[in-house]
Amino acid sequence: MIGNAQFIFLLGMGTFVIAGTALFYEWRRSRDPAAAWWSFAFLACTIAAGTFPLRQFDGLDVVSIGLANAMFLLSYSAICAGIWKYYGRRVNGAVVVAPSVLWLLFWSLCPLASDFDMRVAVGSFLAAVVSLVTARGALFGKARMLGRALVLLMAFRTGFFAVRAIWASTILGPISDAERAIGFEIVLVEGLWSSVISGYLLLALLRENRERLLVKLSETDYLTGADNRRAFQLKAEAAWQNSSDRRETTLLMFDLDNFKHINDAHGHAFGDGVLKDFAAIVSARVCAGDVFARLGGEEFALLLPGRDAAAGARFAETLRADFAEAMLARTVDKVRVTVSIGIASTRHATSLDRLLGIADEALYRAKANGRNRIECGPCSQKVVAAPAYGTAIAC
Structure with missing residues (x-):
């Protein structure tokens, strides 16, 4: 032994x-x-x-x-x-x-x-x-x-x-x-x-x-901590596969208004602070399963699985108002950074690319119609809310 x-x-x-x-x-x-x-x-x-x-x-x-x-x-x-x-x-x-x-x-x-x-x-x-x-x-x-x-x-x-x-x-x-x-x-x-x-x-x-x-x-944006475009594409594809008539998914596309002007006039450090502030506001309100990403520059996207366009519009208005209030302290030369938002729902899209396209078109309308507002695509619109600086539109 x-x-x-x-x-x-x-x-x-x-x-x-x-x-x-x-x-x-x-x-x-x-x-x-x-x-x-x-x-x-x-x-x-x-x-x-x-x-x-x-x-x-x-x-x-x-x-x-x-x-x-x-x-x-x-x-x-x-x-x-x-x-x-x-x-x-x-x-x-x-x-x-x-x-x-x-x-x-x-x-x-x-x-x-x-x-x-x-x-x-x-x-x-x-x-x-x-x-x-x-x-x-x-x-x-x-x-x-x-x-x-x-x-x-x-x-x-x-x-x-x-x-x-x-x-x-x-x-x-x-x-x-x-x-x-x-x-x-x-x-x-x-x-x-x-x-x-x-x-x-x-x-x-x-x-x-x-x-x-x-x-x-x-898969993480180094500046804001949000997902990057690659991660968003992967997670959005997975969410699209799981979406159905019973489980509607809504996409919000964001573009920060006047960002380039502020960034060029006051430096990248100031602009980076604006991007971080916006990402922090959204990240504090998203739920488990939501996909928030910075697509590049001042463009962001938020996928909301299980929420219809009306719920997405209400959530978008909350984010728009919170960001507008937060940016009051960053107003420079009477130019204030705000956010325009385009909304699309899987109810009106047959593919993920089409969903992104509809949201992008809605975002373009929000920018063209005065900025700091919310538009929902496709173009058959009905006004459901009129905030102080924009209009929320239901699909």
């Missing part, structure tokens, strides 16, 4: 070093705090695996039993902390070290710590609790395949350590030396397999997150 255990520990140390190094490299690239936690976790595992075999030497129990088990528990807690951090949850450092502290208190103060079976029961119970909390944290990502795999792994570890704690407590009866030896090797094999699987899953999570961030960057 000793020879097998030492060989498994050697394999485990190699696995921990490889996984910890890879995760440290990921942290160096991304500075993701989750990667730092996970790299530290495998470092702690390496230290624990290196000290655990020293128990065969007399006088080293403090290191080989007390410290080794504390480091293993700390590594489990660090993985848990990294998962919670990865999904944007708060991590309490005191909670992270609590299992290791409880183990050390048991080891140093409790008379029962001299009994091998009780040490196994207490250590396994603490490991089961940490694994359960880790599985709970992994549930935040259950919508993705990697998140589900992590939940399953941690749920398995919770059950494994819980069963081991019950078995070691001798509730089910006395345990022979042969059973202890077999149980010890099973724990080593489980730890080795779990470290390989968890190392792969954690690295995959980091890379998936990095790829997701790169995609988001490629």
